[in-house]
Amino acid sequence: MAAFASDNYAPAHPAVLEALVAANEGHAVSYGEDRWTEHLAEVVRHHFGDHAVAYPVFNGTGANVVSLAAALPRWGSAIVTDVAHLHTDENGAPERVAGIKLLTVDAPDGKMHPESFGPYVLNLGDPHRPQPLAVSLTQSTELGTVYSVDEVRGLVDTAHAYGMRVHMDGSRLANAAAHLRLPLRALTTDLGIDVLSFGGTKNGLVLGEAVVVLNPEAVAGIEYVRKMSMQLASKMRYVSAQLVALLDPERDLWLANASASNARATRLREGVDALAAELARDGRTHDSGAPLLHIAYPTQANVVFPTLPRAVADAVRAEHPFYDWRPTAHPDLVESRWMCSWDTTDEDVDAFLASLRKAFG
Template identity: 85%
Template sequence: MAAFASDNYAPAHPAILDAVAAANAGHAVSYGEDPWTDRLTEHVRHHFGDQAQAYPVFNGTGANVVSLGALLPRWGSAIVTDVAHLHTDENGAPERVAGVKLLPVDAPDGKMRPESWGPYTINLGDPHRPQALAVSLTQSTELGTVYSVDEVRGLVDTAHAYGMGVHVDGSRIANAAAHLGLPLRAITTDLGIDVLSFGGTKNGILLGEVVVVLNPESVHGIEFVRKMSMQLASKMRYVSAQLAALLDPEHDLWLANATASNARATQLRDGVDALAEELAADGRTHESGAPLLHVTNPTQANVVFPTLPRSVADAVRAEHPFYDWRPGAHPDLVESRWMCSWDTTEDDVDAFLAALRKAFG
């Protein structure tokens, strides 16, 4: 039974397991002074430029906490979207652990816009108000949308003009690069991003992410921040070996996995849209007049957000686990989240769509 709940549900890619097994040979210096971490740094610099610095960590929350903790002074705050994982799904870790106040702005499609920063930029220099000294954007966004190159450039240029640093939560940045058809450097380093949380867990590895410092002058004491945030692995070779295998330019497994999961989400979206059209053609609508099935935002990465009756969602979920995202416009409607993974197959999607059709009768 294939799950569509989260790309975290997926197993590790066999090549990643092979890399871990290969790293499990003999003794190696701890805390990152090992050949696998050196290799990871080489691959990171291949993708992001010679100035890039790599700091492996245990998980995505840790990567974000370390990034903001090193990017901001003690009095600094960070602007995020109202749906940012930093803001909604990390249990206040940036504020509790790093002491970074988060300043949310509305983002109906998951993307922030510079004009939304006004309530915070107007207070820059006022010691009574939180100081917005960084911006954190998510690429691809929590709603499955992808910032264009021009959108990111506009955000970065505006932030830097205000003296703010720019962090990217890139837990799914591989999916964004696959959608845009661009190398990683073109959507990060070349646009002036300062620090990136590069995701691996959602793209085929066992555990681990890597903080990639793209502008070394923008961070301070990151080695100390990583340690005090409990994100420094003693046997780092096992984390680094996975990320090195993922980013190895000879194979570009990061891109292959992301391309595969994006393709399955596109297949799923096409099937949902076709069914929605059939329901509408048959005159089947919600009692309020709303469509029985529809998707609002474009599907650009590896996730689809449909709105449908709760009864239908529950029937499909019994066969294919997934999460609900938020309530619909009416009590008996719900917006769900259907996530595809690197190992999701065409047959998995077909089976899911068959279950959906069955639930609609």
């Protein structure tokens, strides 16, 4: 039974497991003074530029907190969207661990825009108000949308003009790069991103992400912040070896995995759209007149967000686990999240669509 709940549900890629086994030989110096971490440094420079420095960490929350804590002074706050993982799903870690106040902006499509900064930049220099000294954007977004190169450049240029640092939560950066058909550097370093949380767990790793410093002048003391945030691995070779397997330019597993999950989501979206059109042709609508099946956002990464009857969602969920995203204005309709992983197959998608059709009768 294939799950469509999260790309975290997926197993590790066999090549990643092979890399772990290969790293499990003899003794190696701890805390990053090993050849696997040294190799990771080379691979990261290949993808992100000569000044890029990688700091492996355990998880995405840790990567985000370490990135912002190193980019901000003690009095600094960070602007994020109202759907940002930092804001909704990290249990107050930025606030509790790093003392960072998050300033939210509305993002109906998952994206922030330069004009979003307006209400907060008026506070700059006022000691009574939180100081917006960093911006954190997510690529691809929590709603599966992807910022264009021009959109990111506009955000970065505006933020830098106000003296703010720019952090990118790239837990699914690989999916964005696959969608845009651009190298990782073109979405980050070349656009002026200062520090990046690069995701691995959602794209085939057992565990592990990396903080990638792209602008050394924009962050300070990250080695100390990583340690005090409990994100410094003693046996770092095991995290580094996985990241090397993912990013090795001779294989580009990061791109292959992300492209696969994106393709399955596109297949799923096409099937859902076809079914929604059939329901509409048959005159089947909600009592309010709303469609029985509807998708609000473009499918640009590896996730689909349908709105459908709760009873239908529950029937399909019994065979293919997934999560509800949020309620709608109608108590018997719900917006759900259907996510594809690197190992999702065409057959998995077709079986899911068959269950959906069956649930609609």
